[in-house]
Amino acid sequence: MNSAANALQQTDDSAETGAQQIRDAIRDAIVERRLSPGTKLSESDVGNLFNVSRTLARAALQALSYEGLVSVEKNRGAFVAYPSPDEARQIFAARRLIEPGILREAAARITPSEIQHLKQLLLEESRLISERGQTARRAEIKASGDFHLTLASISGNTIMQRFMDELVARSSLVIALYGQSTISSCGHSEHGDIVGAIERKDLDHACHLMVHHIAHIEADLDLRERKGQGLKEAFDL
Amino acid sequence: MNSAANALQQTDDSAETGAQQIRDAIRDAIVERRLSPGTKLSESDVGNLFNVSRTLARAALQALSYEGLVSVEKNRGAFVAYPSPDEARQIFAARRLIEPGILREAAARITPSEIQHLKQLLLEESRLISERGQTARRAEIKASGDFHLTLASISGNTIMQRFMDELVARSSLVIALYGQSTISSCGHSEHGDIVGAIERKDLDHACHLMVHHIAHIEADLDLRERKGQGLKEAFDL
DNA sequence: ACGCAAAATATCGTATACAATTTAGCCGTA
DNA sequence: TACGGCTAAATTGTATACGATATTTTGCGT
Numbered sequence: 001m002n003s004a005a006n007a008l009q010q011t012d013d014s015a016e017t018g019a020q021q022i023r024d025a026i027r028d029a030i031v032e033r034r035l036s037p038g039t040k041l042s043e044s045d046v047g048n049l050f051n052v053s054r055t056l057a058r059a060a061l062q063a064l065s066y067e068g069l070v071s072v073e074k075n076r077g078a079f080v081a082y083p084s085p086d087e088a089r090q091i092f093a094a095r096r097l098i099e100p101g102i103l104r105e106a107a108a109r110i111t112p113s114e115i116q117h118l119k120q121l122l123l124e125e126s127r128l129i130s131e132r133g134q135t136a137r138r139a140e141i142k143a144s145g146d147f148h149l150t151l152a153s154i155s156g157n158t159i160m161q162r163f164m165d166e167l168v169a170r171s172s173l174v175i176a177l178y179g180q181s182t183i184s185s186c187g188h189s190e191h192g193d194i195v196g197a198i199e200r201k202d203l204d205h206a207c208h209l210m211v212h213h214i215a216h217i218e219a220d221l222d223l224r225e226r227k228g229q230g231l232k233e234a235f236d237l
Numbered sequence: 238m239n240s241a242a243n244a245l246q247q248t249d250d251s252a253e254t255g256a257q258q259i260r261d262a263i264r265d266a267i268v269e270r271r272l273s274p275g276t277k278l279s280e281s282d283v284g285n286l287f288n289v290s291r292t293l294a295r296a297a298l299q300a301l302s303y304e305g306l307v308s309v310e311k312n313r314g315a316f317v318a319y320p321s322p323d324e325a326r327q328i329f330a331a332r333r334l335i336e337p338g339i340l341r342e343a344a345a346r347i348t349p350s351e352i353q354h355l356k357q358l359l360l361e362e363s364r365l366i367s368e369r370g371q372t373a374r375r376a377e378i379k380a381s382g383d384f385h386l387t388l389a390s391i392s393g394n395t396i397m398q399r400f401m402d403e404l405v406a407r408s409s410l411v412i413a414l415y416g417q418s419t420i421s422s423c424g425h426s427e428h429g430d431i432v433g434a435i436e437r438k439d440l441d442h443a444c445h446l447m448v449h450h451i452a453h454i455e456a457d458l459d460l461r462e463r464k465g466q467g468l469k470e471a472f473d474l
Numbered sequence: 475a476c477g478c479a480a481a482a483t484a485t486c487g488t489a490t491a492c493a494a495t496t497t498a499g500c501c502g503t504a
Numbered sequence: 505t506a507c508g509g510c511t512a513a514a515t516t517g518t519a520t521a522c523g524a525t526a527t528t529t530t531g532c533g534t
Contacts, residue, residue: 019487044514090393093397094400101334159327279485295487313526
């Protein structure tokens with residue numbers, strides 16, 4: 001068993017809905033960075049880990065490839081996606097393009113109880129930041145994304161919600177690859193500022209904050225071409 | 238063989254890339270409205286039509302479900318998607334949210350040769366409008382969407398391009414279901430206006446035109462809940 | 475003649491089996 | 505020793521087989 005095994009061993013039982021279960025488990029593992037970019041996910045290994053046939057494993061991997069989280073190469077296998085710097089830029093460009101619009105929609109229809117929910121998310125987030133340990137780090141990564149996803153869900157547009165699901169998940173991969181500061185959620189306070197602006201119904205300011213927030217995350221990346229990955233250039237410098 | 242058979246018989250040979258080929262063939266059939274919303278696509282039938290096993294047929298249908306073009310119901314089968322009025326609204330809300338941003342990106346990096354390409358698309362489009370016959374109608378539907386997709390491709394963001402692929406395809410379904418005027422591309426001249434604004438580097442005006450263009454398409458829809466679908470209510474009036 | 479229950483049919487869900495392709499190791503030769 | 509081709513192992517691509525679930529039909533009783 002390769003390194004992927006350790007990262008996945010936790011939800012091997014329960015085949016409730018079939019392939020979806022497996023897909024979700026692997027996606028969580030990728031988003032929480034228990035699986036590193038480039039890791040090979042062979043159909044047999046995945047199937048064995050979850051005690052299902054290759055058929056279901058294949059279906060799950062296929063699904064993840066549609067979300068851009070794994071790349072399947074014909075006759076070679078599936079790998080946890082290894083986004084190039086250019087892909088990374090496109091992901092964040094897409095978020096800058098989309099999220100202000102989502103924010104406007106969400107702010108227009110947000111209810112008091114939903115505002116409360118958002119604030120609770122912020123609390124949970126800061127609690128995790130103060131905590132130490134790897135599981136807290138992972139939970140923090142997920143919580144940071146959940147803020148953006150919750151906003152999308154409040155917007156009421158399930159299509160945009162799905163797009164955001166994909167973008168947030170892929171962002172996690174990009175940060176894992178190119179992030180510099182130990183914690184990507186340095187901009188936690190920015191989440192709070194955005195909620196504040198929403199509460200005051202200051203949409204323009206909220207959008208402004210959102211765009212800058214995304215820019216800050218992107219600014220923390222070192223997007224220089226890394227030919228690493230086993231290329232000869234790794235030995236030149 | 239059911240009604241789906243006739244609509245698909247054209248690319249049954251050549252199994253080049255496997256499931257992708259089938260997926261694309263079915264998608265084209267849906268987008269060009271040779272397959273009506275609600276049509277049943279059983280795995281066996283699809284497999285037989287393309288002379289492949291159910292495995293590949295299933296993979297293709299699964300892929301289409303991720304794009305929202307077919308809905309698979311557990312233990313019942315796959316059907317060409319039948320978007321509800323609410324889904325339809327969400328699709329167009331998403332387009333209004335996304336396309337102005339894409340347009341800005343595209344206009345910023347567009348080259349003279351790409352402008353030429355766009356103009357050629359417009360010419361082709363008006364040629365098809367003047368022509369008569371069902372094949373011309375189908376080509377016209379596709380050409381109308383191609384305008385928006387070309388803009389997305391010019392924007393250089395492959396992720397947004399994929400989102401637009403999905404939205405345009407699903408729009409075709411919505412128009413097939415709820416469109417009123419015989420031809421949905423009544424707004425062909427609006428495409429030309431947008432290109433004109435891009436050429437003059439008047440981004441704000443171009444975005445303005447784009448938003449209204451999308452609104453016009455949506456305005457041509459009758460999004461009242463239709464319980465029809467073969468229900469007894471069809472005979473009451 | 476109508477309605478309900480049970481069998482028959484059709485279709486999907488999953489597993490297993492075989493074919494094709496790639497990758498890695500091995501050996502012979504220059 | 506270095507190189508090239510060949511064989512064998514591993515992995516994916518596709519097909520078939522079997523079991524589960526939903527739908528339709530049939531037949532019986534009222």
